Amino acid sequence: MKQPSRRNLIAVAIVLVLGAGLATTLLQPWHAGEAQAVPGPAQSAPAVEVAAALGKTITEWDEFSGRIEAVDRVEIRPRVSGTIDAVHFKEGELVKKGDLLFTIDPRPYAAEVARAEAALAAAQVRAGHAHSEGERAQRLLDDNAISRREFDERTHAVRETTANVRAAQAGLEAARLNLAYTRIVAPVTGRVSRAEITVGNLVAAGAGSPPLTTVVSVSPVYASFEIDEQSYLRYTAPGASGANGKGMAVMLGLANETGHPHQGRIQSVDNRLDPRSGTIRVRAVFDNPDGRLLPGLYARVKLGGSAPHDAVLVNDRAVGTDQGKKFVLVVDQANKLAYREVQMGPTYEGLRVIRSGLKAGEVIVVNGLQRVRPGDTVAPTPVQMAFKRELERTAGQSAGAAGNDGSESRAQGDAPQGKGTVS
Secondary structure, three states: HHHHHHHHHHHHHHHHHHHHHHHHHHHHHHHHHHHOOOOOOOOOOOOOEEEEOOEEEOOOOEEEEEEEEEEEEEEEEEOEEEEEEOOOOOOOOEOOOOOEEEOOOOHHHHHHHHHHHHHHHHHHHHHHHHHHHHHHHHHHOOOOOHHHHHHHHHHHHHHHHHHHHHHHHHHHOOOOOHHHEEEEEOOOEEEEEEOOOOOOOOOOOOOOOOEEEEEEOOOOOOEEEEEEHHHHHHOOOOOOOOOOOOOOOEEEEOOOOOOOOOOEEEEEEEOOEOOOOOOEEEEEEEEEOOOOOOOOOEEEEEEEEOOOOOEEEEEEHHHHEOOOEEEEEEEEEOOOEEEEEEEEEEEOOOOOEEEEEOOOOOEEEEHHHHHHHOOOEEHHHOEOOOOOHHHHHHHHHHHHHHHHHHOOHHHHHHHOOOOOOOO
C-alpha cells in the first residue's frame, strides 16, 4: 500500500508544477499588454518669465567710464639746498596761490646777500674812481698832455670797472633770489597733500630731489575717458557736432550718485585713435565748487543727446548671444518660442535700446532664457519691463514695508506673485 501511495503523490506534484508553468505562460502576454497600456507622466512645459517690449520716445546718450583729473597738479620741490625750518600747512587743506608752505633755513642765504651787497658797493667805488680818472684823461688828451695809448688804457679801465659793477649787481640779484627761495609758496590754488619731508631734514635743490608735497587744483577738474570709433564719428569728429566736438554737453556721475548730476563740456579730443583698442581719448571739463570731484575718482560719463525719437526697450537679461549675434526669444499666442536676431543700442534708464529686430509690445522671455530653445512651448509668467527709477521706487517701498513689519524676509515672502519687475 505504501508504494502506490508514494507514486500517486509524485504524480500530483508533477501535475501542479506543470499547471503553474502553463498559467504563467498564458497570463504573461496579458500583463505585458497591461503594462504597455499604462501611460507615463506627461512632460511639463518649462516655466519662464516674460514681458512685453516697451515703446517710448527717448533722447539717446552714450555712457562711458573715466577718471577725474586735476587741471593743475604741481610737485613742490626745493630750489635751494638747506634744512627745513618749518612746515606751514596741514595736510589736505585748501591753500591759495602764494601761501607759505615750507621755510628752509635762510641764514646762509642772508649772509650771501650781505656779501653780494658789499661786493657791489666796492665795485661801485672802484667804478666811480675809474670814471673820474677817465674824465681827467680826456682833459689831458685834449691838452696833448698824454698820449693816445695812455688814454686808451685809462678808458679800458673805466669799461672794466663798469662791467664789474654789473657783475656785482647780478650776483646780488642771484643771492636775493636764493634767499627768496627759502620761502616755498603754493604755485597754484588747490588742495595740498601731506608733507613728505618734515622739519629738521636736509633737502637738496634740483629736479631729481624728492618732492616735499603736491598741490592739485580743485575747480575746475577734468574727466578723461575713451570713446569708440563710432561714437567719435557720431559726436566729436570735425563736422559732427561743431569744431571737433568742443563745447558739447557732457554729463557725469560718481560711483555713489544716482544718474548724472554734474554737467560739463568737452575740452579736447586726442589727435589719433588707438588702433589696438579702437578708442580715442576725450577730456571734458567740469566746475567743482564744493570739491566733491576729487582727482582719481571713477566717473560715469554720459555723452551725446540725440533728437527725441521712438525706441524699443528691453532688459539686458532678455538678450542672448549666439556666435557673436544678439537675439531674443519671442512668445507667440500659442506660448511657442521664436528666434529673433536684434541690433542693440545704448542703455536708457537701465534698459537696452533695440535698434531693429523687435517691435514694441511683442512678448519676449526675460528670465529662464538658458532653459529653453526656439520652438519650445513654455509656461509663461508675465512680469514688468520696468525702468530703473521704477525699480528703485519699488525697492524703496519694499524696504519701507519691511521696516513696518519688522521683518524684511517676511515682506519679501508676502509679495504678490506675478507682479515682479525685471532688473
